[in-house]
Amino acid sequence: MWRSTLSLVLSAFLLQLPQVTALKGDSQCGYLVCVNATVHHDTVTYQMTARQDRMGWLALGFGRHMAGTDMVVMWRNEDDSLTISHRHGYDHTEPQVVEDPPRTAFLPMLQPTVWSSKLNPANTLTFSIPLDESQWVFKPEKNGTFENLIWAYGMTRPATSDPHTSIYGHYAAGMLLLNLEKELSGTPPDDPTINDDDTTSTAPSHQDTQTAFEDPYTTHELIVLCHGVIASIGMLVLLPAGALVARWTRTYSDKWFKIHKFLNYSIGLPVILVGWALGPFAVFDARASHFMDAHQISGVFVLIVYLVQLSLGRYIHARKGLPNRATHAPSNILHVVLGLVVIGAAFLQVRSGMNEWEHHTGEKVSHWCHILWKVWIIALPVLYLLGLSLLKRQFYQESHGLNPSSAPKHYVALSPDEGHRSMLFNADADLDSPDYGFPDNSRLTKEAETAVPLLRRN
Structure with a gap:
């Protein structure tokens, strides 16, 4: 009796071996979210992992756009339980709860281990759902069949564990393609392909995984890095240099205005506009929401004040020499005040940008950057205040019509x-x-x- 029972168990085990060694699935990593899919029989298990420390909820939708797409929204509650909420997207608004979804997602009986040791298990949410090939499309250029998926990442956890509760707006969203017909045999579960391009997929291999994780920066991170560097040069180098030139050299040379204009307008304006524009472009590249934090909102404020200050300077120069014009008209004083406000706000903006970089990438900004910021925020006001000692000389020259050069x-x-x-x-x-x-x-x-x-x- 026991021999026959053992034979049946061994037979069943041997029959399952080809399926175990021939698992299919695919994985893909973006800037904020990684997704891994494993097909077993007629069920596919999805692992969603937030790559940032702060995670509120994650969602995976089966389609190409939010409108008209069924999706699964998941979040981890305070008691470490998991909530699955079936939703349907109708527009760029909060997806509505679906009571009777086309496919019902469920939690696996045994939560699988995180598919990569580089990812945080606490930020990984896993669900299984019946396989549906209706969303699969053949891509001739990739010579494979892919499933269209969209993802969304929210930083704020819903208030309750109720699947019907409201969810806060997503911080970022995107789309990806997964080839669920790809053979995964011979690939360790914790050694997946990591690909930082949200629209491509590659075959799993240990070498590819390490290469992707060892790349210093992703394309998105390079955009963010260029935004920070260029904007910092414009706001904390060119603008302060123009202000110091105006403060220190106007009583010694009539060339001061040309240099001041060259630094703050001819070079400063293009550099600042390019650096600033890379910010919204980085948000768009991550498919994230605009004006979601103080850094983004204050960035718009700083740019507007800078453009107003620049326009006021050109207005003052155009009216220079007109009869009955006061030497120090209110517009002149406002021009100076706005310039100092822009530079002061730029210091805070650069510092918040460094904090944003560390928060979203998990990488520390170089220590010398912090040192340079601290030294410059002290040295610049000191240099400008010392230049105020020349006001007496300036007022004397202006009252007597003196031209020093x-x-x-x-x-x-x-x-x-x-x-x-x-x-x-x-x-x-x-x-x-x-x-x-x-x-x-x-x-x-x-x-x-x-x-x-x-x-x-x-």
Whole structure:
């Protein structure tokens, strides 16, 4: 009796061997979410893993777009239990609960181990569902049949474990293709293919897995990195340099405005616009929601204030020299104040950007970046405040019409006529005046009340 029973068990085990060694499935990793699918008989098991520490809920939809797609939403509750909620997307709004879904997802009797040792088991949610090949499409360029899937990642956990409870808006979403006809035999369960491209898939291999994890940056991370570096150069190098030039050199050279304009407008504007635009492009690349955190919202604010400040500067320069225009009109003062606000906000924006990088990638920003930020946020105000010591010299030159670069050093401050209030006039223009040999009482000059002699005495 026991021999016959043992024979039946061994037979059943041997019959199952080909199915075990010939498992099919596929896996794919994006910037925020990894998905692994394993087909067993007529059931497919999906593992969704958030690659960030903060996870609220994950969703997997069976289609190409959110509208008209059935999806499975999962989250882990405070008591470590798991909730499965069947939903249907009608538009770019919260998916509605479906009481009688076409396919019912369920939790596996035994939760499988995470398919990669590089991923966090606490951020992995697994469900099984009956296999449905209706969404499979043949891709000639890939020479395979793929299932269209969409994914969504939310950072905030729903308030309760009830499948009908509302879920907060997703932080990011995307699409992927999985080849569920791919043979997985010979590949360890914890050694999947990791591919950072959300639209391609490759065959599983140990070498490919290590290469994907060892790549220094994904394409998305490179976009974010370029955004941070270029915007930082524009906001924390070019703009402060232009401000310091205006503060320190305006009383010594009339070339200060050209340099100030070159740094803050000719070069600064293109650099800042390119760096800023890479931010929304990175969000779009991750299929994430815009204006989801303080960094994104304040980035728009800083850009708007910078453009207003820039436009105000051009307005001031266009009205320069007009009659009855005050030397320090309110628009001039506002221009300076807005410039300081932009630079100050840029420091906070760069720091929050570094925090965002560490939060979303799990990688620390280089220590020298933090040191440089701390040194510069102290050194820059000190340099600018020291430059305020030149205000007295600036006000004196402005009140007397002095131009520091056009007059000879030892020229006497004369007044060309009684109606001109300037203490200094252009010597070259005076020498070029025509002389007809007749005395001209209207052009009589007098020596100014100054200790400087009319001519230099050796």
